[in-house]
Amino acid sequence: MKIGADISAFMDRLGHQFRRPELLLRALTHSSIGSVTRPDNQRLEFLGDRVLGLTMAEALFSADRAATEGQLAPRFNALVRKETCADVARQIGLGDVLKLGRSEMMSGGRRKEALLGDAMEAVIAAVFVDAGFDVARALVLRLWGDRVDRVEDDARDPKTALQEWAQARGQHPPHYEAISREGPDHAPVFTIEVRLESGETEQAQAGSKRFAEQAAARALLKRLETRA
Template sequence: MRRLGHDFARPELLVRALTHGSIASATRPDNQRLEFLGDRVLGLVMAEALFHADTAASEGQLAPRYNALVRGETCAAIARDLALGEVLKLGRSEMLSGGRRKEAVLADAMEAVLAAVYLDAGFDAARKVVLRHWSARLSTVEQDSRDPKTALQEWAQANGMPPPRYEQTDRSGPDHAPVFLITVRLEDGRHAQAKGGGTKRGVEQAAAQAMLDLLETKT
């Protein structure tokens, strides 16, 4: 794992971080407990980095930036940059269903690896790894935090409406490459749709953008 930027004194921690539940056993534990810890390690590093990066930002400004940096899609994207999928230890059924490419599997593994670094060498080492791989996203987080779903929710609130509702109207394709049809609805009955592969959240973002485009044409 040279790309990670950490040499493990206890390599068994890294092995555990890369072990999916589909291949775990009594003598080979999976990475779920490490994922739980790594989520908290990542959260603290990101909160600290944002706190110091913009000393004038309010809590309301920091929160969406934080969410953009720690969400599963971001963790999975960094896992792909590190090629974690290639070294994951998966059971045969999970491997055949495309587990090495699944968003949730990659995100969990990324968080588990951060926990492994923390347990191996402490918080400073974990912080160093996080900042090394999240630094580019930290510099663009203001833009990333204002995704279409956030913008649409802010529009609804400004117009005295509850948050938009997102419904999975249809799903097709194999489990490892699903295609979602997502409908977003406002309280006043207006709605928009988007269809696509990848993650459900990604298609929800596309549906939100479709709704924003619709609202813009009506103004």
């Protein structure tokens, strides 16, 4: 099967050369352009979520043998959440090769957190089907890199951390506002803005208001801490 130069370059960035490149093409195909003859990536996303979950659960279990279930759970959630998957997707330029319908493309789909996170999970599944669990696990651990080592910081609830940051400086709690809601009912994308009393703001998108609020808080907190 012939593939374009952009897909070939993506496989180089991903670090896996597919024996069945049609699996990768399917993983990169969003439902907005899927059809009977062009299957989308939703089934692969379902599988990839499980492959990622097992990989991260095993990595955390081995990394800290003294940790309780209550300590492991938030670390696990931090490593497998959509924002983390989207961050890894941006790291390897996945958005550049996503196959999207025109309306999704015009609305900035290549940058949307939910789309990138879902596609990253689908790519993981494609590697799993193409080469087996050991190869998929090694790829995930390489791409996630030091996120596993620094997961304790990432596991903090960002909304709580941002509120503590504001209150420590005599400010009222952060205010969250829904800016927009896009996409179909079965796959909405919410844009949320968080604002501090001192004027700093940040926006984020996710498939639920709660996740979008957390992502916005995380982004603003990261910017504030970097500036400090």
